Amino acid sequence: MNAIDGYASFPATPLHGAGAIAPAPAGTHADARSLAGTAIGEIGQRVLAWVGQSARSHDTASHAWQASSGVAGSFRPDPAELARGGDVYDLRGLAADLGAHTGATPTQEGELRRALEDVTRGAAIQLAGLSGAPADRQLAGMREALAGALEIGAGEGADGVVARLQAAAATLARGLDG
Template sequence: MTAIDRLSPLAPAAALDSARGTTAVDAASRAIGDIGQRVLAWVGAVGGQAPGAAAWAARAGNDAAGFVPDAGVLARRGDVYGLNAIAGELSARFGGTPTQEGDLLRALEGVARGAMVQAAGLSGASGERQIAGLSAALDAAQGAPAGEGMDGVIARIDAAAATLGRQNGF
């Protein structure tokens, strides 16, 4: 996608990946599922226990295939969860504006932050206990009274971030 494509009110000409969801609820659910898997992968990589990874894959219906925690990215203080890529992909798919993509990125960061507090804080717990907060966030996103399109995706991911924030006390 070029900068000119981003200025157009029309969706980009690229074909949508039907496996990744074409509705707001599907796209938000997949993004939250990916973030959960990435957070659990990092908890396991830094020496914590991540028994919830298998339970989360079964619950969220995806496994963030191809994601491997990269200590080099962490050392550079980079995007360790790949949130910029997720936001860019969803923005391209739903024809989001740069402002919407920024709003989406902030919502994704809220989900990742809340998920990390949940997963790392419960790293010694059972798999089901470790993902209980993530499951509640996924349910909140799926049940949010939001429309379709980019605004619907953002609203659903915001609902998930708010749920995790309430659970974590922030």
């Protein structure tokens, strides 16, 4: 089981008004919209886990993000990985999971990883920068990025996931500029 397989469906929330988004059956490619949404949700949970670890507090934003994204956070920060200067958000693993679900080429998997890095960078700046603020304020940019990524018509497969992740990263970057 990998990070993407662990999520049965998104709840039917205002962000996912069309209803639950189930993962693709075995042997088929999952749709890019649901994979991108799950990846953004997972990134939010991973960043919030590190924010909570560094603040040494229980962060209510992770519960609010779970309600918004439908992604439950099982990620646990690894201080040893941080000390090694490694992949603290396990973006390599997440990119490999997405690549496996979409049938990505090695080049496309690299593009997935770069797009995940861009989303993670924007999420970390926003979520850590607003740590301690009310959850709605802390998560506003992430919710906007998730909604925007799910609404665009970006095609299917790895390229569709990359386009949606890039849209989310651009939304987060605009929030940082504005």
